[in-house]
Amino acid sequence: MVTPQPAAEPCGPRRRDAAATRSDLLTAARLHLTRGGFEGTSTREVAATAGVNQTLVYRYFGSKEKLFEEAAAQSDAHREAQKALKDVPLEQLPKTLLDVVLDAGTTWGGSGPPDGFIAFLTAASHDSIRELICDRLTTTFSEDLGSRLPGADPELRAELFAATLIGLSLMRHKIGTPALAVTDRDTLAPYVDSIGQVLFAAPATKAPE
Amino acid sequence: MVTPQPAAEPCGPRRRDAAATRSDLLTAARLHLTRGGFEGTSTREVAATAGVNQTLVYRYFGSKEKLFEEAAAQSDAHREAQKALKDVPLEQLPKTLLDVVLDAGTTWGGSGPPDGFIAFLTAASHDSIRELICDRLTTTFSEDLGSRLPGADPELRAELFAATLIGLSLMRHKIGTPALAVTDRDTLAPYVDSIGQVLFAAPATKAPE
Amino acid sequence: MVTPQPAAEPCGPRRRDAAATRSDLLTAARLHLTRGGFEGTSTREVAATAGVNQTLVYRYFGSKEKLFEEAAAQSDAHREAQKALKDVPLEQLPKTLLDVVLDAGTTWGGSGPPDGFIAFLTAASHDSIRELICDRLTTTFSEDLGSRLPGADPELRAELFAATLIGLSLMRHKIGTPALAVTDRDTLAPYVDSIGQVLFAAPATKAPE
Amino acid sequence: MVTPQPAAEPCGPRRRDAAATRSDLLTAARLHLTRGGFEGTSTREVAATAGVNQTLVYRYFGSKEKLFEEAAAQSDAHREAQKALKDVPLEQLPKTLLDVVLDAGTTWGGSGPPDGFIAFLTAASHDSIRELICDRLTTTFSEDLGSRLPGADPELRAELFAATLIGLSLMRHKIGTPALAVTDRDTLAPYVDSIGQVLFAAPATKAPE
DNA sequence: CATGAATGAGTATTCATTCAT
């Protein structure tokens, strides 16, 4: 796990810009978090990727754990998902959220910007990060999406939709199963859409199986 | 990540039983793998959980990596899933696979036997284990299930169903989102079932969105 | 340091022959001793080369140290050297001892039978082996050869001749310097001979330099 | 092999001086190298002798091997020998080189500064160090000294003289044979001198023995 | 006589972290 780009030019003591340094560290941390997870990444690697001295991790974040927590919290995907949940009508939600997920991580093997509450699942073995992920999912899906669903078990149905997106993201961005790794958005959309329809519509009164 | 039970009282040299020792190590490894992932678990922890001297990991497996690979490969869930794919008619598959997934890992926070190709996703940041998971998913879903699906994109639809199961397992067993963590099988089944119906049926001729 | 031949056919629990096993272990130990020295060789390697179970080292010798001591002590070269010192006239000694040294270790890079008090110098970093070597050299040279030399400083002159042989052996068998590694016996002999003549003859009354 | 002085009292974090730390490590490594050889010395021992934290070995040298290679390469004796070969007339060379050798290692049992391409022979079982020693000997003797010798086989005769010095050093500094361990320089000199005369003079046309 | 199982101490090396400049 040393792959990510060495980044940054070695230019003397480095430009003295606290904000930029902080932000570079966070970006590097996000990248490494999605690849190696919490325990699989060292602060040295992160600092190297950010082109920054290792000890600045401690200056700016206090500890490896806090750096990674902040990195995990800082997710564009999460923000976008939440915005979508407020603005977009239910029937367009599946496609919109699919787009968020697809943008969030580059296709498997690619090297684009890593992001998304989803890719961070890799880091779920670390307790504090798992809690953070759980909170995010709860707010965004169980609560926000759930409250918009008619019929029985709204939280559960919302979470099941989240499950599909999470599984999809994992298989596409991390594991690389043959179909999901390469299928384009437009082929994918109708299927995700129909899962959404099934889960978002009020279920028929449950006949015990 | 030192939580799992210290197991076994330190009671003299331990009974001399190669097969049992090997198996205890594998069980302990599976447990730790699902909790801390590959890099998050030390061989010492595994050995302690198994109530076994640390060096026996190397006697029996040669390296941490090989121990965890074998542990990851040894999955009842995988076997059952594949059996189901051969014996069970398509319309009963969703429920059957759901049961496999639910049995595979104990509900979040519990301490039962950890298992399943799914729960091991935690370990997906380690390359060799990720490949193993990828192979398993490809064989079981993309190929075996895919070959049974009528209509277009069979592998993709098979993988999407796998994605739902994976996401479900992760959220229930690992992350613990409020609804999925506690919902019982019978409440869950109809929803998973209807996702299965949507994905397993031949899709209508796709109208470009 | 795992090179030496795996030896011995894997033929069931192995022929039950205490003497042969002991002797195989000693031979393997000599071989490894000259290559990796005491600390650079593990009992497992020795046992593997001997085609024997590792624990037999302890059955037959009690400890790694004792195995290697016995191996170091068992030197054909030493025996031959001592015999030469008794039987051979002074003026033929240099050539005779040269032959002992040349036979003792195969030319550098070759894989013949390793032997000789000389090659064991490699193992001189281990205290008990160093003492053994010291004893051997003292008896053979300082005492036996020394007692045959006329004139002043006989022990010293005997040891200086030993030094030449030791250095020669080391450079030829172990280090592989360009000339000594390849020169044949007949080219070498006259030079060693003339050193012998200089050292064995009674020195002129020393004029303080 | 834990003998060498534990050095330096454990007195707080130690003075912050990179150059001094590096150099202390090298000195300690040289000392241990001549006593225990490569495999017989642990980085902990070296660090302890240097009065330095063990991890600094890796900060400054990257690995045990690189530390010991650099330690072995850093030899005053080698420098002096080479200087002598340039400046000193042939007939004074034996005595000059003898002095280098005698200065290089303290008399057996003493605890002075260890040095010299010669004493490092102990470490010759480690491949990279053996190569280094071989290179040094080749340059200094086979080539530099060889090129100054008239007559046949100049490299060989140069190497034979090196062999005498090496054997002498080993027996005096490492093995401790009775005469060589204690004899003073002035007693030793005439004998080494006469060996030099024999080897440096053009040999009589070789009559096949 | 021979072997496999088990063990504790040790090895090189890396990590997160702190201190002084």
Add this chain to the structure above:
DNA sequence: AATGAATGAATACTCATTCAT
């Protein structure tokens, strides 16, 4: 604000050795 020096605890893995069969 940024850096290099220093540190202690941990990690994977190996070793010599003993015990039970």
